[in-house]
Structure formats: structure tokens, C-alpha cells
Amino acid sequence: QVQLVQSGAEVRNPGASVKVSCKASGYIFTNYGINWVRQAPGQGLEWMGWVSPQTGKRNYAQRDQGRVIMTTDRSTSTVYMELRSLRSDDTAVYYCARDRVGHIRSDSSDIWGQGTMVTVSS
Amino acid sequence: QSALTQPPSASGSPGQSVTISCTGTSSDVGSYNYVSWYQQHPGKAPKLMIYEVNKRPSGVPDRFSGSKSGNTASLTVSGLQTEDEADYFCSSYAGSDIYVFGTGTKINVL
Numbered sequence: 001q002v003q004l005v006q007s008g009a010e011v012r013n014p015g016a017s018v019k020v021s022c023k024a025s026g027y028i029f030t031n032y033g034i035n036w037v038r039q040a041p042g043q044g045l046e047w048m049g050w051v052s053p054q055t056g057k058r059n060y061a062q063r064d065q066g067r068v069i070m071t072t073d074r075s076t077s078t079v080y081m082e083l084r085s086l087r088s089d090d091t092a093v094y095y096c097a098r099d100r101v102g103h104i105r106s107d108s109s110d111i112w113g114q115g116t117m118v119t120v121s122s
Numbered sequence: 123q124s125a126l127t128q129p130p131s132a133s134g135s136p137g138q139s140v141t142i143s144c145t146g147t148s149s150d151v152g153s154y155n156y157v158s159w160y161q162q163h164p165g166k167a168p169k170l171m172i173y174e175v176n177k178r179p180s181g182v183p184d185r186f187s188g189s190k191s192g193n194t195a196s197l198t199v200s201g202l203q204t205e206d207e208a209d210y211f212c213s214s215y216a217g218s219d220i221y222v223f224g225t226g227t228k229i230n231v232l
Binding site for chain 1: 123168169173179211219221226
């Protein structure tokens, strides 16, 4: 079945980096863009950015510009989200989510990963 | 880009209807028919319930409906059921390939 499986929980010190993976299966990987969404404990959802596995095109929310890099690996159908210079307020669950529609930038996401908890603490 | 504004909570008894709002600006909700709604149960990933303002993905009950007027979108849940108790988030396209979520609303089924 169509699914996104994310890597496990991470703990980092402030100032360090973290790289979260999101492995896709059950569909043609290059046909659908992937969004990354963050949710701090007890808080709402925050869109972080989007990457196209087909073209490599990326766009990021302003808040993380310069700190986030989203990449894709077609050979393993995996998308990565790396966040640098971590701060305590980056502590959150990070989700990858597939575009609802293939081949175009979609308005919504229909398949979500299970989430990856990233804790930033000294 | 600021988060869209939602009421923190809404309540209804089983069988009743509840409507929650999602207020943005003329730069996001008001300019595009790309409003989505997500349901999230505690500890779970969000689930898409409505896309393009008022369309339901396959498998979503027709008790869930969406609408939009000006800068405000709305989600209505009719015939409330206990399993509808969850957090609901709206989302809107905001131009330049940017998306923004709402602050979230907890629906309580009394």
C-alpha cells in the first residue's frame, strides 16, 4: 500500500544538525512532491517546505530559510529533511506528507508519515 | 506568513452539527480556492478531510463539508459522532508556492 515511513526519534544539542528521512513505497516516487510539516508539543501544524523528487525543485517557509535543506534520493525512494543550527524551539514532531495530486504542485497532502520526534536539549 | 485564525475549541452533542471557522487574509484564503482541512487524533498523523474548499477525498464521510466566504473558510461536521472528537486544522495556499496552516480547533463531542 501507499505509505511513507520516517526515521526514528532524535535528540540533539543546541547548535547541532539533524537529518530526518522519509521512505516512500507503493507508488511512483518521482510523480509526487513531498511536504514537510512541523508540530511543536501541544501546538499546531507548521508548513516547512516542499520538494519535488522529479525535478529537485524546492521551496521553504521563510522561518527556516538558510537552515533547512530538503533532498531526494531516487535510488531508494527517500526524501530527507536536514535542519541545522538547532534551537530549543525546534523541538517538535516532524512529518513528511505526499502531495495529493501527482505531476503538479498540489494544494493538500493525502499520505502522511508517522512523524519523527526531534528533541533539542542540552 | 501568519497562521490562519481558528477558534481554540468547539463542542456539540452526538447527532448535532458543529461548524468551525478559519480566517485568513486577502493574500491567502481570500485569493485562492485551495483551502484544505485536516483531522488529527492525539498522537496520530493528520488526515486529509477536505480539499479545494469543499471536496472530500475518497473514504471521508459526507458528514464533513467545507465552504468559503471572503477571507473565511468553514468546516461543518454534521451528525456528530464520538470518533469526530479531534483537532482540526485548516490550510491555505498563500501564493509563491507557500502554504499556511491554521491555529487548530479542538472539537469536543459532549
